[in-house]
Amino acid sequence: MPVFIVGIVMFFRARERAETQKTIRMAIEKGQALPPEYLDSLKRSGSGRIKTPVNDIRSGLILMAVALGLVVMDYVRNDYTFETLSGIAAIPGFIGVALLIMGIVGLNTQKKS
Known part of the structure; x- marks a missing residue:
């Protein structure tokens, strides 16, 4: 059961990361600049703290x-x-x-x- 729970958490984190990367990739392809606040929030969201x-x-x-x-x-x-x-x-x-x-x-x- 613990392995299953850890697997589910890892799956959803990977899925969230993939969605974020897709969003960033699309913004770059369209030539839109990413605001610094957004990049800072990405740094914090990775580990919860800098x-x-x-x-x-x-x-x-x-x-x-x-x-x-x-x-x-x-x-x-x-x-x-x-x-x-x-x-x-x-x-x-x-x-x-x-x-x-x-x-x-x-x-x-x-x-x-």
Whole structure:
């Protein structure tokens, strides 16, 4: 059932994207200029928000907190020893660290510009 639900969502998103591309293509073929507001709305509609370094930092911190929570849960559940779940927690932890680094580098790049 979850696979079916995800499939339906993906189908309708792909269909919506195809309709948007068709509309843009027709406007370009007719020589009509696309207003900047419309292009900005397309950027936002793709992911729901514009990608910024602050969002990378926020996502990185959240993933690191999830990893830390898994490690603490594993540590307490297994009589204060680290088991398999702590190793699995490294995955979101390292992704969080990478996002944090990307966000910091992005902020420094913006400040220099």
